[in-house]
Amino acid sequence: MAMSILSVVGLLLLKLSLNVIYPRQYALQQVLSDSYLTFERARAERIPFESLMAFDSPWPAYPGVATEDVEIGKMPGGATVTGTVVRTRIADSENYPIDGGIGTVASNPAAMKVWRVQSILRYEIADRTYVKSRTLVRAQ
DSSP, rough: OOHHHHEEEHHHHHHHHHHHHHHHHHHHHHHHHHHHHHHHHHHHHOOHHHHHSSSTTTSBBTTOOOOEEEEEEOTTOOEEEEEEEEEEEEOOSSSGGGGGOOTTOOOTOOOOOOOEEEEEEEETTTEEEEEEEEEEEEEE
């Protein structure tokens, strides 16, 4: 009888400890993806505008996209977390037609070039798919 009670108590404690660990795993997954997207944002901020607009830009003009498989980080135990980054840039509608918009001298007298630079991260952990994105506005 005592052995049965100890077994039930042991199983309950094991289940409770697993319930405590799961939120920590989720928080760790979020930290991994957020830190990678912070890197993407920093890369989009520091790339020279000429390189951003170039034909071989890491962020091609929409509807074009650039896809890259990346390693986001490692989980406890050394399991790597990989994902796919999709990058694109979208022209502001007030840009001149040569810059992807429909603006005119009256609507854009300063001849500003404004682009939304977007990175979308898609990754899987434990047969669940997660998607996050970061969008940055660059202007010249």
